[in-house]
Amino acid sequence: MNAEAEIVREYVPLDDGKLHGVTFDGELVWFARDGELVAFDPEREEVVRRHPVPSAGAGTAFDGEHLYQLAGDEILVVRPADGRIVRRLPAPTGGNSGMAWADGHLWIGKYYGAKIDKVDARTGEIVKTLTSDRFVTGVSCVDGALWHGAMADQKPCELRRLAPDGSVEEVLRVPVQAIAGVEGTADGSFWCAGEQGKLRLVRKKRPA
Numbered sequence: 001m002n003a004e005a006e007i008v009r010e011y012v013p014l015d016d017g018k019l020h021g022v023t024f025d026g027e028l029v030w031f032a033r034d035g036e037l038v039a040f041d042p043e044r045e046e047v048v049r050r051h052p053v054p055s056a057g058a059g060t061a062f063d064g065e066h067l068y069q070l071a072g073d074e075i076l077v078v079r080p081a082d083g084r085i086v087r088r089l090p091a092p093t094g095g096n097s098g099m100a101w102a103d104g105h106l107w108i109g110k111y112y113g114a115k116i117d118k119v120d121a122r123t124g125e126i127v128k129t130l131t132s133d134r135f136v137t138g139v140s141c142v143d144g145a146l147w148h149g150a151m152a153d154q155k156p157c158e159l160r161r162l163a164p165d166g167s168v169e170e171v172l173r174v175p176v177q178a179i180a181g182v183e184g185t186a187d188g189s190f191w192c193a194g195e196q197g198k199l200r201l202v203r204k205k206r207p208a
Helices: none
Strands: 002-011 022-024 029-032 036-041 046-052 056-062 067-071 074-078 085-090 096-102 105-110 115-120 126-131 135-142 145-151 157-162 168-174 182-184 190-193 199-204
Touching (some): 029 056, 036 056, 067 096, 145 182
Parallel strands (some): 002 168, 022 056, 056 096, 096 135, 135 182
Antiparallel strands (some): 002 199, 056 067, 067 074, 135 145, 145 157, 157 168
C-alpha cells in the first residue's frame, strides 16, 4: 500500500547543524548531534536539556525509562534526567544508521548495507536480520510494527512499514530532501530529522 505523507510541523531546534538519531518519550523529542543528546519540547518549541554523550551519532531509542544511543562501536544506555551513562553494550559492526527499542530488543539499521539487525538489548547479540532494497536511515517500532526511513539518489524519501520477514507492507512518500532519524507516535505521526537542522512532524496525508 502506497500513500503520500504531509508535513504537519517543522522546527529548527538549535541551528542548521545535522541531526542524527531521533526518539520520543511521550513529551520530549530527543535527538543526537555530534557528541550530545538534546531534548526538545515541541509544545514550548524550545530545547530543555542537553547532555554531552561522546561519539553520539545516528541511532537513538527510548525504552520507557532509559535512552539508548549508538556511539562508535558501543550502545550507551543513558539516564534522561542527567545524561549519566548507566550501561554499555557492543554495537553491531558495519555502518549503523538508526535504532528503535521494542520488547527487550533493539532494531538497528544499516545505511549502505540496506539491512536492519534485531539485537538483544541486554547483551548486544544479533538475533535476526532483515534486508531492504533501499538505504536504511532511521528505524522505529510503533504498536508492534517496524518502520524505517529510506533514501536513495533520484528517488523520493519514504517511510516504510515492514512485515516480520522484511517485506514492505506500506510506503509513505515524504516530500522532503532527507530523512535521518525516525520515531513514530501513538497517533500515527512520525518525528523525522532532516536536512539543515530540521526536525519535522510527518503523517499520512489526509483527504481534502
